[in-house]
Amino acid sequence: MMIDGRLMTKQIYNAKVDGCRSHGKSQLKIYSYEEAIDLTGKGRYNVGLLATLSLAIIGMGIDMFGISVIVTVSNCEFDLSQSKKSIILSMPFLGAILMAYPWGYISDTKGRKLSLTIALWGGFIFSALSAFSSNWIVLAAFRFLSTCFCSCANSSSYALLAESCPGKQRGSYMLIMSSILNLGFMSYMATAFVVLKLSFMVDLGLITFVPWRLLTIVLALPLGISALCLHFFFESPKFLINIGKDREALDYLHNIWRRNGRNGNSYPVNKVTLNEEGTVRCKGMSLIKSLWYQTAPLFKPPLLFRTLQLYYLTTAIFSITGGLFIWFPFLAKSFASGVESAIDGESTGLCNMISASKSTNATHTNMQCPAKIELTIFTAAVVEGVVFVSMNLVVAQLSTRKKAIMLAVLLTCAASAIATVVVTNNIAALIFFFGVLLNVVCSGLVFSYCVDLYPTSYRGMAACLGVMVARISSVIGINLLGAFITTKCEFSFYAISIYLFSAAAVACFLPPDRPKKES
Numbered sequence: 174m175m176i177d178g179r180l181m182t183k184q185i186y187n188a189k190v191d192g193c194r195s196h197g198k199s200q201l202k203i204y205s206y207e208e209a210i211d212l213t214g215k216g217r218y219n220v221g222l223l224a225t226l227s228l229a230i231i232g233m234g235i236d237m238f239g240i241s242v243i244v245t246v247s248n249c250e251f252d253l254s255q256s257k258k259s260i261i262l263s264m265p266f267l268g269a270i271l272m273a274y275p276w277g278y279i280s281d282t283k284g285r286k287l288s289l290t291i292a293l294w295g296g297f298i299f300s301a302l303s304a305f306s307s308n309w310i311v312l313a314a315f316r317f318l319s320t321c322f323c324s325c326a327n328s329s330s331y332a333l334l335a336e337s338c339p340g341k342q343r344g345s346y347m348l349i350m351s352s353i354l355n356l357g358f359m360s361y362m363a364t365a366f367v368v369l370k371l372s373f374m375v376d377l378g379l380i381t382f383v384p385w386r387l388l389t390i391v392l393a394l395p396l397g398i399s400a401l402c403l404h405f406f407f408e409s410p411k412f413l414i415n416i417g418k419d420r421e422a423l424d425y426l427h428n429i430w431r432r433n434g435r436n437g438n439s440y441p442v443n444k445v446t447l448n449e450e451g452t453v454r455c456k457g458m459s460l461i462k463s464l465w466y467q468t469a470p471l472f473k474p475p476l477l478f479r480t481l482q483l484y485y486l487t488t489a490i491f492s493i494t495g496g497l498f499i500w501f502p503f504l505a506k507s508f509a510s511g512v513e514s515a516i517d518g519e520s521t522g523l524c525n526m527i528s529a530s531k532s533t534n535a536t537h538t539n540m541q542c543p544a545k546i547e548l549t550i551f552t553a554a555v556v557e558g559v560v561f562v563s564m565n566l567v568v569a570q571l572s573t574r575k576k577a578i579m580l581a582v583l584l585t586c587a588a589s590a591i592a593t594v595v596v597t598n599n600i601a602a603l604i605f606f607f608g609v610l611l612n613v614v615c616s617g618l619v620f621s622y623c624v625d626l627y628p629t630s631y632r633g634m635a636a637c638l639g640v641m642v643a644r645i646s647s648v649i650g651i652n653l654l655g656a657f658i659t660t661k662c663e664f665s666f667y668a669i670s671i672y673l674f675s676a677a678a679v680a681c682f683l684p685p686d687r688p689k690k691e692s
Contacts, residue, residue: 206410217433222406228398231357237266257309261316276637282467300389351618354613358554568614578614590605593608626684
């Protein structure tokens with residue numbers, strides 16, 4: 174009996190080592206992907222990947238929105254008219270819109286890590302080269318190319334992180350990475366505040382290298398550093414299983430296990446199943462058919478309702494957030510003017526402050542070449558960054574309550590938009606305006622739903638199309654707010670409130686935070 178028992182134990186051991194055979198009645202256990210990734214544990218690999226992808230996200234944000242500082246300080250050198258400024262400022266959004274669809278296709282067919290690696294290196298190279306632009310047309314072209322690449326980070330990063338981390342940490346990690354994006358405004362304003370204080374001129378022949386060109390290179394560094402760090406991480410094991418590369422996926426799962434500090438030879442998983450529809454490719458399929466095959470399911474039942482729902486929420490969140498953040502420096506100046514009037518005991522409200530600031534600017538048309546960032550704007554940027562990142566980190570601890578958080582934030586923002594108009598106290602009006610900006614918290618929640626509610630085969634495409642919808646919405650929001658906030662301020666905030674209330678109604682149909690247990 175002792176000998177028989179040892180033989181049976183040896184047979185079971187050999188079956189686990191081979192991973193493909195069965196001996197007699199003993200069978201190899203098949204793990205679901207969630208079980209397999211949970212067994213890799215939490216450790217250095219997960220934290221390192223979170224840090225790398227967060228740096229990529231903030232690098233993308235700086236590259237897209239930091240151009241506003243570059244345009245401002247390069248105004249005299251390039252003799253920029255208002256129309257030229259508009260063209261340059263529109264390039265980052267145009268690049269993100271045009272490339273969202275291709276990046277979604279590459280992410281779902283070639284891999285999350287591959288698409289990110291190409292995107293981050295490409296974004297870094299073209300963004301850094303823009304520092305050597307000889308005229309405004311070259312600057313616009315380089316910035317268009319840089320965002321054509323780095324815009325991939327806003328979608329593929331979420332997919333790679335979600336598919337490489339255990340379920341218990343996934344939600345909080347996603348929200349932490351989303352909160353880091355809120356550091357973008359503070360990061361490029363603080364960097365500009367320091368770099369533009371320098372005074373030097375280096376004649377390079379075709380151009381003169383001055384502080385704003387150095388600033389351009391410094392702002393591109395997060396993309397390059399994150400691209401370099403990404404080489405030390407693995408492709409999404411879930412993606413590899415989805416395309417039939419099971420052996421490679423198991424190797425990566427085992428390596429993640431070891432990187433997280435576990436015993437390198439005792440990872441128990443030798444076979445994994447996704448329990449969802451895989452991606453089947455035909456070698457002879459044309460590119461057009463392949464693109465259609467990758468996109469069409471998003472706009473057909475059973476995914477159609479979720480697609481329309483999430484993209485409506487995306488338009489509401491990003492049109493308002495993008496518009497208000499672009500106009501934030503102007504509004505900060507308006508508040509500073511309002512505080513001066515409040516010293517004499519006069520309370521006017523935010524909209525009256527905006528009108529007063531417009532009148533002041535109209536009478537002071539001394540448009541000198543600005544070479545520095547004003548202390549007022551810098552201070553406002555720091556306060557905004559610290560407050561919203563802190564709030565996002567708190568929200569990250571409640572990642573299992575995404576629906577409740579989204580509803581609470583949308584309703585709070587909608588009420589704050591009304592209060593911004595109704596309240597006449599200057600300080601209170603500014604606080605309520607920050608309440609409207611709180612809407613940015615929902616941006617990460619929307620993209621996390623793109624990861625949760627779509628199969629692996631279509632997750633990258635859903636997120637990348639979401640990026641395209643977000644950027645189009647931002648462009649529309651920026652132009653509409655620019656046209657109306659100075660002339661019809663009250664109308665603008667009431668319209669924002671109605672839009673946010675409608676988004677909250679749509680969010681009510683999101684899946685419950687804690688699904689009911691099946692009997």
